[in-house]
Amino acid sequence: MADFTFRTSLKSTHDEATKVPDFVSDIQDKASLSDDETSTFMLLLSEAVDNAIEHGNQYDANKNVSVDIVISKSEIVAKVTDEGKGFDTEVSTSRNPLDEENLLNTGGRGIFIIKELSDSLEFLNNGSTLQFKISRES
Template identity: 80%
Template sequence: MADYKFQTSLKSTHEEATKVPDFASEIQDQASLSDEETSTFMLLLSEAVDNAIKHGNQYDPEKNVSVDIEISKSEIVARVSDEGVGFDTDNPISKNPLDEENLLDTGGRGIFIIQELSDSFEFLNNGSTLQFKINRKS
């Protein structure tokens, strides 16, 4: 059961994406997150929102990105949803950015970072929602 719930909606623009750090800081204050939890959460949330704006909504300012956060004593759960068409979640397009042939590619780092730093993540709603979890240190 969540002790705290937070929501926000952002237009699909670069300017709106810059609001994520302030949103995460507000959550830190209200939910008493540690600095380490907040920095990981902020990075993952920023990557998820950026992906939703770029890949899901394709920078269409008429489309929104919805962010839902639930925080309990044991975990932080974030769901970031876009208004795009989704994708085949059984075959996500994801290359390892650390592989030599991908080092100079500018894409593909967001999902890799989320996968590496979250305790779990999954795509929901035909790929138009990304959910990640961070286990909290008691």
């Protein structure tokens, strides 16, 4: 199987974020993803895009979120890049939203979900790019 590459760019608005499910459905058909792979991928990509729009670009419709996907026989690799200044990735990844002192916090769940459900999570460009990988079913 040849690798598949997909790209899209979204404005930093709620309306643009709602395009992610259709983008993933199109990828599912073209790259022959299973339903399980697709549902995990859709959840993680939605969380990453939402974080980029809200925290990275602060809902500035003049800023874009770039999404780059490479799908091989063995894995799905997604890179989500915003135009923000980045953030302290150590602080954001060390907080567990399930800890009692964090249960009422409204933030911090997206990164936690991506970290828990992906096979790897990396921050590049001072945190303005999030990359996650999902191993594919054999």
